[in-house]
Amino acid sequence: MRIADLAGRRVAVWGFGREGHAVIGALRSRLPAQSLTLFCSAAEVDAAHAFDAALEIIAGEPDATALGQFDVVVKSPGISAYKPALLAAQVQGTQFTSGTALWFGENPDACVIAVTGTKGKSTTSALVAHLARALGVRTALAGNIGLPLLELLDQRADLWVIELSSFQTGEAGPVELGVITSLYEEHLDWHGSREQYVTDKLRLADVSQQLLVNSLQSIVLERTQPHPRRLLFGQPEGWHVSDGFICRGAHQVFPIDQLAAPGLHNALNACAALAALAAVGMDALAAAPALATFRPLPHRLQPLGERDGWHWVNDSISTTPLATLAALESLHGRAVTALVGGHDRGLDWTPFVEAMRDAPANAIVCMGSNGARIETALRTAGVACPILLVSDLASAVAAAKNCTPDHGVILLSPGAPSFDQFKDYAERGRRFAELAGFDGAMAGIEGAGIC
Template sequence: MRISQLEGRRVALWGWGREGRAAYRAIRAALPALPLTLFCTPTEVDDAQALGDAKLEIDTRTDADRLAAFDIVIKSPGISPYRPDAAEAAARGTRFVGGTALWFAQHAGPDGIAARTVCVTGTKGKSTTTALLAHLLRSGGHVTALAGNIGLPLLELPEHPVPEAWVIELSSYQTGDVADSGTRPDIAVVTNIFPEHLDWHGSQARYVEDKLRLVTDARPRIAVLNADDPTVAALGHVIQADPASTTAVRWYGTRDGWHLRGDVLWRGAVEVLDTAGLPLPGRHNRGNLCAVLTAIEALGHDAVALAPSAVHFQPLPHRLQVLGERDGVTYVNDSISTTPFATLAALDCHRDRPVALLVGGHDRGLDWSGFARDVGTRAPAVIVTMGANGPRIHAELEAVGGDIKLLAANDLADAVVKARQSLPAGGVVLLSPGAPSFGPYRDYVERGRHFASIAGFDPDTISSIPGLGIH
């Protein structure tokens, strides 16, 4: 649905975060007289009223009847369409769309494809993959847009200049928007699939289904898929076996494509470079470089020539971010970690040093038993549990036993103090919570900034994401 098609419809906005505000501005730019209703929280009312928009009605109450009064509800990504009020309104005829869907509909070409769009999703590594792809394209002189879930809503992008490539990160909350837009992405990259966001999706099966809609329903021209991930690989084989499929599969992680042998990057039988010195912490991130280079080839560029420019990549904040050293202890901010799998990967990056691991946060029902079994092989010096699911994680670890020292903390500040007191000089305090930040913090960024502040670092200098927008 294009924004122009909202004219004459009963339209509401649901959510007044950055995505909601971007949708409002885009609609007002095209349809200044369209009556709108905004569903928001009481704390957001003053900000919305300050717009002075006589055509904007504000409501802090949301239920099925109110939602069903509208033809179209433009929903912010964090609001689940599976919650009862939304599901009932949808059953009564209300159509829910997101800003991502509006953007893609606006950019459909004559063939139904949004030209030169590269959409990146996956449970882990999608932000780094997206930013690294934009970085390498720009290093080759290609004007590139970097936007989406990484920190800049698509509807905030200017129409000019028109980039040579649109590099877009999508969360599992947004992949369905692309499919629902009726516009096919040019290229879709899927890095991996682990259990995540079960509270939003309702079940692991639905999470996987929603995540993969970027390929199954949106039908990209080319799907760049990770051969090493069982779920992603299974999807790719299904596509390849379907004679009616219009999506071509490009694999990475295979011997005839981009892959790693130890720390060395190969393109088929050609050795390209040693990745050990790249600013990509963790083997999983160096594996994401393979995804990036495969996508660059799908765009028609020389990936071998661009690969060495990865050495100049600036790592993203809150993702295995080394903040620095205080009193002989290194502090690492991996606040974006919201699954136990991500926490285990973070531990792998520091296996040669004594680590105090900070875990726990919002409890959305993820299974931590696998983490409890596997964490012994990573051998942190101490694990400090915190947050709403901290007691449950603590109990899982106690049940497994082993030599790991366990401590319980009241909050993040208490956890940092206990971690520091438990470490010798040369150790690492690693915030990799494996859980969302909801409750004490607005998001993982606010949590990471607080961690930096507690550790004695300036949160403002560690939080900016470079390169957003069109460059």
């Protein structure tokens, strides 16, 4: 669907976050006479009126009857495609689309590398863009990474690097190359089940001319095997990590201790990025030295620095227990106090508990709505390190200071979403930085946009 296809139809925008702003702005620029209705929360009504006085605004969660009054509803990604009201309105004939789908409709010939995955998609996307720019390629970095595609509607780039969440993979296409970094259990509240989550993630394969996947994950290998042009990273024949180096086959290309983004998983993300460039015909070997100048993204294993004798690391983006384990592995050999817990989505913490039983952290501070559940699991397993239970992030930071030795690491890697106490992971990360004594107004995603 293209924006012009909305002309003269009954159109609503559902959601007034940054995606909603971008949709309204794009529709106004292309269809200035089009009437628009906005579904938003009651708390957003005044801001919506200030943003666009011509909007008809309906406050509150729309039901099937409200949605069914429109020919097309452009929804924000965080609104589940499986909401009963949405499904009922579809049956009645309402079409649902998104800012992502509209951008692809407007740009069918763009050269796109689309990246998804439970973890690693943001860093891999940013790495692809950084390395392509190092080769002199005019590159756009946008999508789920924090810059809605429609904000770049009328701009041009030679390469589009687009991060897609599991909410967006079914809205994309076609793309020159799809990249799948990993698949773990996440966002079950949006998708309804683990199987549906996996299915939705893998929709990217359906629109990818070439598909690059992580060879170290059996579920990804199994589910993408039918793709006619599938490529792999992480295996010895291609881009992989071995003996402290990022390698291409038998050739050692880049020492991983020179990566600013720490951890084996980030080295594998770098392999994915290099393999992606090679897949679209770029000189990955020539780009590899630029890995040394890539800066870690905010809230993703972000070293904040040293304060009061401790090293502070902000990994607020961590929303699964396996992500927390990856963060701890990246700090192997150091005395790490881990701050875990947050909004409880019912994820299984058994792998984390078992890993801590075998190789415990210096201490584990449990917090948030699932903190008590994590604490109970750790104590029941006999994990041999101090385990503390607190109510909130401020209390967790205070507790960590009391049990972390000099020059140790205090790591925020919650393994859970932030919605029990914060608007999003970024707000949680900024608050952690402030509690540690740093400037909470940390920079946004470096490189988002076109350059």
